[in-house]
Amino acid sequence: MTSLWTRRAIHLAALSFLTANLGVSAMASEINTNIPVTLINSFEVPEDRLADAVRSWEQARDFLKEQPGYITTRLHQSLSPQAKFQLVNVALWESPDAYQAAIQKLGKSGIVAEFKGISFHAALYTVIREDE
């Protein structure tokens, strides 16, 4: 379990910048090139769409894992059916640019089934605090 996490290289310069600027406003313009990033995508999945959503996610994963910059991915399912986000994907990419390029390619590929009726919140993150 931990081995997947430790595969993520932390770009120290970028990390220092982030921790020093928790006001955040400068981040969007500064961080856009070549640092490892974590994609976190939270899905609001109706109970009767869970199996469909997982199948669509698998199709996307099979495509994305072949793209440049892909590191790893994990799909999490809530232990409780009452949780707002029944599925949460956590993936590592070598850079925001690599992720954006892969997602654009995925969109054009036409291989991924639509996620009708499924809301999701996807964003790129950087780790700002860990165990000390």
Place this chain on the structure above:
Amino acid sequence: MTSLWTRRAIHLAALSFLTANLGVSAMASEINTNIPVTLINSFEVPEDRLADAVRSWEQARDFLKEQPGYITTRLHQSLSPQAKFQLVNVALWESPDAYQAAIQKLGKSGIVAEFKGISFHAALYTVIREDE
């Protein structure tokens, strides 16, 4: 403070339903109160509360990492100020029971600052898909 972290009970019946529907057959017999779990907590943090939220999170982390069953934790910050969830915590615990016990203890400790004005969605998850 206790409301910051989820206190949801883990229901075996619900879990069996989920695993049966998603074909996660190996999990059904294993998922009880003694499996490693992933806590994912997504925070909707106004920009001017970001530093406060991180400090409160650090206080909680320092307490929780000393509790039985704690494995590791990571706080993620969005690269974009437009993302719905500016902070996302991803932590590993040895079991749902260990997590619940630690959270209850944290709530009673009184050491953690309040997270006023900060909405969050916290739930326990299990990994159902990884790289193949």
